[in-house]
Amino acid sequence: MFAAAALALLVTLLLVIVRAALGPSVFDRVLAANTIGTLAMLLLSVFGFMTGRPEFLDLVLVYGLLNVIGTVAVLKFFRYGNLGDDGDPAASSEPPPRAGT
């Protein structure tokens, strides 16, 4: 029965990858990447139970933390143009496109 859940998760992963490849805007791709991260977490935990090694859940925790940090980092990059913005206008060659928060 774990195999059925893993198969459903793989089908879901395939459909989401199709959306990431099609996605007209960059935000569609970021959304698909975020969903792929969630699905990888679920697939890892189901796979760990399927092979009788629930220690995979530690990897799932780390993967979830990396997933949200990656999503927020990519969004910040697309909003400000760089990742290390400390508010100093001389540091960046170009002012941020949207200054208001």
Add this chain to the structure above:
Amino acid sequence: MSLFIDILSWASLVAGGLFCIVGAVGMLRMPDFYTRMHAASVVDTLGAGFILFGLLLQAGFTLVAVKLLMIGALLLFTSPTAGHALSRAAFERGLKPLLADEAKS
């Protein structure tokens, strides 16, 4: 009692898989970015919730169950945060909702 828990856990796993597929089909078929986000949230809440609940029933009262609960809490906190940041970034970038013009008039 063990059989009952097994049946409940299997039903929960299959329901989680179905909800994941439904969310992915919605992500493919929805016409707009914001509606696609709506469909993607199904995977993060109902799909992940049902699958983690099914695994939780298989784990019993062990450390594995605590880890599963922590994964569920992590998803519960990070998924709305990422969704909020994503929709805000898309809206400030100028991505209009599909029916914005009809709603104004």
